[in-house]
Amino acid sequence: MFKKDITPGAKSKVKSSAQRAIRNKVVEEYPLLAPHIDEIIPKKEQLDLVKLPDRVSLYTLGSTPLFFQHMDDNLLPHLSVVHKFPDCFSRIRIDRGAIRFVLSGATLMVPGLTSPGGRLPDPEAEGEDERYGKEDLEPGTVVVVEAEGKEHACFVGVLKMGTSEMKKVKKGQAMEGGHYLGDGLWGLNLG
Amino acid sequence: MADVATAAGPPEPQAKQVVYCGVCSLPPEYCEFGGTVKKCEEWLKSHHPDMHERLYSQDTINANMSTLTLEAQKRADKDAQKKAAKASAAEARAQEIKASSKVLIKRVERNKRKYVTAVQGLEAHGLELKKVAKDFGKKFATGSSVTKLPGGGEEITVQGDLSDDIYDYVVETYKDIPEDNIECIEDKKKKGGG
Structure with missing residues (x-):
């Protein structure tokens, strides 16, 4: 979505009622964030809405981006939020070979997730792999993509294919057009 | 791991x-x-x-x-x-x-004895026009704004004939810009029916 460098458009203050609605929506979509919501969006602070090209709106707090949204699609977290609260999102993991493609903005393909280095929610997962969840995710879920051998997430997007289907088919596109490390949104300077 | x-x-x-x-x-x-x-x-x-x-x-x-x-x-x-x-x-x-982009400081005649000063090309040196315009206004105690050019792009317009002062100020404050790249010009363009 943000392959090219983008220039932020008009910045406006968010109405306090809209701000409350955003808070509720965030909690609804990411229930695990609920305990931290006051830390991400403090009640007293004034959120800003920055318009980005292609009808994307970005909610920021001062100069830190928090969430972005394309038209009325899902509210997606900015990767800096994901890095701060890595345990509050549904996660999957890609193998090492796929990292460089994801970081250059390619569509995430299923083999990167099903290969030995990748992780999908697995009911038999044990130990460390439990953090990737046990229940299969439906298409349309917002997931954070981590990478093999890395601590931080590198991609946020919406699943195009359910994870149970991925395990069966093992090919095709998994996610498309999200927000990845080093893209235009990441490099956005909100001065 | x-x-x-x-x-x-x-x-x-x-x-x-x-x-x-x-x-x-x-x-x-x-x-x-x-x-x-x-x-x-x-x-x-x-x-x-x-x-x-x-x-x-x-x-x-x-x-x-x-x-x-x-x-x-x-x-x-x-x-x-x-x-x-x-x-x-x-x-x-x-x-x-x-290194090659120039900063132009133009003196534009507005009304026989009145002038405005237009500054172009600061954005190529990584400066934010809006902020710089504000600084100019504060420094020289005049109106200063960012205006769109008809051919695309933006310039800073400062009220009053300040080309020399702005030259000195830019050289002084923005050390990244080589002095040779700053140029003062007097624009002879006349506005219709002045």
């Missing part, structure tokens, strides 16, 4: 502090994909030596390599080289543009 384990576990009450690379702005562990690895490594070494040790030790490099097949490694290497070349080329180009 050790660092993956630290990220797991129960959710922390506090936000995690994440270090970002000062060169490519990614988390340092992703620097190797950024194309400016050398610089990133140096930066990390001077700013976070402990992390540098962990990320650039021979063990980690070997561990990273062993997860890929030989062929994939070769391809990744080639890709990385290409990317690095691209990044350095882009940087060189940006620097060249910066």
